Amino acid sequence: MANQKKEDFSVKETKPSIRAKQPLNGPTTSFDLVEEMLYLYVKIEKARLPVLDHSLLQVELKIGNYRGAATAEVKNPQGEFLWYRVFAFTKSRLQDTRVQVLVKDGVNVVGECSFGVSDALRRVPPDPPLSPQWYELVAQKGNAKGELMMAFWTGTQADEVYNSASHSDAAVDLSHEGLLSIRPSVYYTPRLWYLRVNVIGVQDLVLNDINNREQPAQIYVKARVPLCELSTRACSTKTADPKWNEDLMFVVAEPFGETLDVGVFELKKDASLPSEEQKKYGKYEVLLGSCRIPLKNVGKRNDRSPAASLWYDLKVIEGEGMNARFASKINMRISLDGGYHVFDEPTEFSSDLRPSAKILWKPAVGMFELGIMSASGLSPIMPKTSVDAFCVAKYGPKWVRTRTVVDNCSPKWNEQYMWEVYDHCTVITIAVFQNKYLLNWERNLDREIGKVRIRLSNLEFDKVYTNSHPLVSLEPYGVMKRGELQLSYRFCSTSKLNVYHSYTQALWPKLHYVLPLSVAQIHRLRPQAVKLTESRLQKAESPLSPEVVQYVLDDNKHKFSLRRAKANFLRCMKLLERFSLYRQWFDRLRKWTNPLHNAVFIISLIEVTWFPWMALASMFFMLSGIGAWGYWKRPKQLPHIDTELSQVYSVHPDEIAEEFDSFPTSATGNILTIRYHRLQGIILNVQTTLGDIASTGERVQSLLSWRDKKATLLALIFFFFAGMVFYIYPFSVRSLVFWTILYMIRHPMLRIDLPSYFHNFIRRMPSKIDSML
Structure with a gap:
């Protein structure tokens, strides 16, 4: 990897011609962050061809080599063919000055009309849409052949028909799905909820000869929603009332049209198999009862108060019919927990x-x-x-x-x-x-x-x-x-x-x-x-x-990568270098390398010794000064991919190829496979832990780095006012340590369940994870 050419992955500033950075002149639109693009819009609505008696009619637009087509399959009672289609052509790429509109019956042209590109008027929202008009269709021999209702104008991407228009800059033959895929679209994902199913126990299960068995019955509960199925641990019991008290968590989405299927199963051994094979393969499950619960009937909760404990009837399907009879009851707490944020992203x-x-x-x-x-x-x-x-x-x-x-x-x-x-x-x-x-x-x-x-x-x-x-x-x-x-x-x-x-x-x-x-x-x-x-x-x-x-939504943090493990380790080592720098600085003081620094240090030492109440004020003032001085060296560009931090050039090529290895590994040999998987599990934990430690340290370090300018400004304000408070109302270090420890061990009734303000502030600070590849 050392010989690989190092490319520039930095974020570069550009200077496009956009309205947001220019004086306002002329008509304005809401699209001020992008360059204006002019389009020729042609809206085809319907046609009147009274002498034509066919069920299919096609309209085709031609501008040089660009074309757009649409087919009307049926005729309305008034004898009109309907399209209601909008075509968009980029004006900068037009290859002709006139637009031909052809109406075809299969391969035959039954009527046509044309207009000049320069005849299209300019329309800028919020102007109302242009009203379509009837245009005469002329046959190839020159006689009239019906009418076509259409409108054409020159607009921009701010036009309301932009998203639904067929952009026909290139002649491509696509299916209906393909045509939809090349149009711009906006999607809204539904709100996701956590569904908590707390399985408490079952009462009066129907088990054959439960008291005469040598081994207890293995009973477990299986719950299923669309796209996911979970089960509890197997409960070993010789009674008909097994207990679990176990939570099963699912993710569901509004409008909750699905159902929750719950089944109670018994795990049995296949007596027809030899004893050795029974241990490996001779187990099968038997349904003892099931119930279906519509999610729309499940209650919602927004706090930590438990959901109501309810009993649900379990039913058994007998034979091929749906003759369900009462078998037993299952006790569960089911709730839609709306107080959580559902994680679908890293x-x-x-x-x-x-x-x-x-x-x-x-x-x-x-x-x-x-x-x-x-x-x-x-x-x-x-x-x-x-x-x-x-x-x-x-x-x-x-x-x-x-x-x-x-x-x-x-x-x-x-x-x-x-x-x-x-x-x-x-x-x-x-x-x-x-x-x-x-x-x-x-x-x-x-x-x-x-x-x-x-x-x-x-x-x-x-x-x-x-x-x-x-x-x-x-x-x-x-x-x-x-x-x-x-x-x-x-x-x-x-x-x-x-x-x-x-x-x-x-x-x-x-x-x-x-x-x-x-x-x-x-x-x-x-x-x-x-x-x-x-x-x-x-x-x-x-x-x-x-x-x-x-x-x-990809998250590669929890995938094995020896390269990322090395990068996270080096991030931690870089943080620890601060202590080495402090030691080197102290050694330079002892050696009087810089007399000015020694003079400042001696003055500060005398101040702390004779005026101890000035220690905290001086510390906060110093932090404020360091942070303010760092404003002039603040980052001028946004975070970007750092190849040195990501260790993409300093590792062996096989280590990067290992990231794309299949799971399980394609390496040969059983022993190698077992060791490889064990190593992956160990390194994965180390990699994640090192990354979290590095992120925490970098967040603390970024308090005065001006990476997040608003947070640094708040930190400077806090340090300055803290210095003022300790200057005006001096506290001894002993009293401060005493009250701090007393505050930390205060009674739980005096605490709140949320983290402290300092913890919240540090948690929101940026780290170098943004620059990790």
């Missing part, structure tokens, strides 16, 4: 921190506007020599997809979107893909090209950022840049006071702290949330493919 890159229950939501603190302008240098996917690219941006429950620019390695989208921001310490993800409908492969997938993440807390208020972000991809043979994505964005706050106040608030909803979920539970529940999101987005009229959802 916790480090969450775009939404709100709980499921809408009643617990806080007001929005601002708006985030994103302009997806263009891309450059995109790497084509073989065997094609160009790219059919589209972008997907995800923030909170809102997903957006731009239109697909066909056959272009430097596509221009110039589309603008907006999101409400409820917590600015969140991240938006923008990814670029190759459209699978244009690859013409047997097994097509939307191939990922790269993605960009932007942390909103790194942005200044109301400032317009225009940057070119690299699209970085890690391949088995190393890291490569597959192009650059040009974006413009800004964060506008409705209340700056609420933004600063949020630094003292808990990061997650209150229920995560008073009734926490274990790390293992969150890891098991997150794949459920991702699958549920995939299934819902696939049901849209223009479906978003599962590979797109998986790539946007």
